[in-house]
Amino acid sequence: MFSAKNINQLEQRIRSPLGHTLPSLLDEACRLRPNAAAFNQSIEAGWRSLSNSAFQAKTEALALGLLDLGLERGDRVALLIRSDVNFAIADMSCLLAGLVDVPIDLTQTLENIVFVLQHSEAKAFIVANLEVLQQVLPYLDQAPNLEHIILVEAPANPVTHLHKIYSLDHIRAAGQAQHSASQVDDLRTALSPHDLATLVYVPGTDGQLLGVMLTHENLSGNALAAFASLSRLQWGMQEIALSFLPLTHVFARCLIYGHIYYGHTIYFSNPNRVLKHLKEVKPTIFASVPLLLEKIYSKTLEQSSNLPSKRSRLAFALALWLAKRYKLGYSTWGIYALLLKIADRFVWSPWRSLFGNRLKYLLCGGAALKPELANVFAAAGVEIFQGYGLTQASAVVCCNRDRANRAGTVGRLIEGVEVAIAPDHEILVRGAYVTPGYYKKPAATEAAIDERGWLHTGDLGALTKDGFLQVTGLKKALFKLSTGKYIAPQPIEARLENSPLVKQAIVVGADQKFCGALIVPDFEALRKLKLGLPEETLLKHPCVLSLYQAIVDEANCHQPYWASVKRCRLLSSNESINRQEIASVLAKDISLLYTGDRTTPQDSSGFDLQEIECPVIPTKACPTFAQSLNLSILN
Secondary structure: OOOHHHHHHHHHHHHOOOOOOHHHHHHHHHHHOOOOOOEEEEEOOEEEEEOHHHHHHHHHHHHHHHHHOOOOOOOEEEEEOOOOHHHHHHHHHHHHOOOEEEEOOOOOEHHHHHHHHHHHOOOEEEEEEHHHHHHHHHHHHHOOOOOEEEEEEOOOOOOOOOOOEEEHHHHHHHHHHOOOHHHHHHHHHHOOOOOEEEEEEEEOOOOOEEEEEEEHHHHHHHHHHHHHOOOOOOOHHHOEEEEOOOOOOHHHHHHHHHHHHHOOEEEEOOOOOHHHHHHHHOOOEEEEOHHHHHHHHHHHHHHHOOOOOHHHHHHHHHHHHHHHOOOOOOOOOHHHHHHHHHHHHHHHHHHHHHHOOOOOEEEEOOOOOOHHHHHHHHHOOOOEEEEEOOHHHOOOOEEOEOOEOOOOOOOEEOOOEEEEEOOOOEEEEEEOOOOOEEOOOHHHHHHHEOOOOOEEEEEEEEEOOOOOEEEEEEOOOOEEOOOOOEEOHHHHHHHHHOOOOEEEEEEEOOOOOOEEEEEEEOHHHHHOOOOOOOHHHHOOOHHHHHHHHHHHHHHOOOOOHHHOEEEEEEOOOOOOOOHHHHHHHOHHHHHHHOOOOOOOOOOOOOOOOOOOOOOOOOOOOOOHHHOEOOHHHHO
16 A cells, blocks of 8 residues: 555656656666566466566666676667567666667668667677577677677577577576675666666668667656656556567657556567457557557458348448547537447447457557547547657657547647747657767767757647647658658668669658559660560550569668568659659559559559560579568567
8 A cells, every 4th residue: 555655755756757767767666566467478378477576686686797797887788689578677687787778679680780789889789599699690790899699598508609608597697696785776876867778770861770869867757757648547556568569669668667667567468469468468558559450440340241140240330430430539429429339339349359348548659540540449449549759759759648639640748848840840849858869970960959959850740729749741751651660761762773774763651561662664774675565555564563573672682571662563654753742643653552462553464475575684682681680480
């Protein structure tokens, strides 16, 4: 039970989100909100639980063990591991030791992994397992500062042919052997809220990765301010969170810090098992990206068409018709309200069971959610709270909340954030959660943050009269997929345009689940191939489509698999198209890229493939170094 004094202290802390180090959030939770099953990891036998005090003990031992290797405050430690409880332990251990951790997405290309190790000057490298390490190992001589490699899952037999390899358990045991309260207290005392906590690498417009510097206060303040905006959120074991988003991204990571501080129960899942775990865990708070919600919506529509009776199919169609006319955040009344209640009882109740029937907060970030989905889900009794943020602002800038939730907006500002709309409609952000800058990139920092402290986001937007932010477009070349992944289109466009057969290439995919490319062919170069095809059928012929597919496949080299172009469409226009005009001028072509299941949306049927001999253009094989890791070993 909490005393009145403790409750007042807690409320005071929430009113003051600044001034915290990240380990202090865990310390306070262990002292005031002990939770015997705070951290839960999925294993073959079910769930393995860890109390927050046991989690704290593991982080203290590992922190001491890392320092025992000879690492010093401020040294960088790269993490190439799963987004699970081990990530949370490794992260918090680095933070407690005064080390700067550098999370690397397991889906990155080998060349980007090596670049991050080089640029961050990482001295230690924590890797998921030996199989992952073996893929990276041939290139580690390109990271001259690297001294120590630590395996989370170490093989049973020692690895005698590799040097500098340790198991995470070994490092933790070494730290535990010298553990004392005074040593750990010294670590806590040495920490400052203004210390650098992490480097998070994001793509620049040219595709080169930039290391976003974030301090303890950037992240802790953002997490506390964001959680304080959720007025129905309870302390301790009353809230259950299911985490499946990559902890290499600050959105998911800040949520974990907030859950730790509040003493919540956290279950770690993954994209392959999240739907199963939703039903099993029955979370009260769940964060997603739009893609998962789109999949659930599509799956529900598909299942409705297979309902056993005409009456049930009609009932679902009527319920969906009602839901599409629902307006999130506005009251309903009269016949419409009555019909919604009937639809809820007979149609939407089974849908809610997909989420476990206990959801209090379904948070959505990382990319834009279609307003239609927000309204339909809300009509079905699953209210989505969409927010907006970016790595350079420590995750959250604004979010929708209780009694202030509007579809088509990303909500109101959280405490400690200022937003201004520039004359050209760019969204500017200022406050305590904005990055100090890009690591070893002063010019990029100056370009992003002006002399008055405003972070130029590259997103276009507007503020409504009642303070809701709307994101209306993009000023920057970068865009996000519905998975939350950032895409830098210019490098792949440049590689496509290196082909003599391509006059212009435009990579698209904002808020879609994959990248597509609109290609204006160089018609003179095409004619030189002497295909003998009439102009009206040239761009639909299988031979021509195969030529351009080969060009796309070659250009996809150096892209992580999720950033590669999955479909292309050939345009007949000879006019160059300005990037700002893409959405309006090419709306129909973009739509066709994302309909159907064909590799190329254009219809290539009805051609006699014997009429001409298809030319073959020479292409280069993509080297392993330029490809993503093989992650089948983690499944």
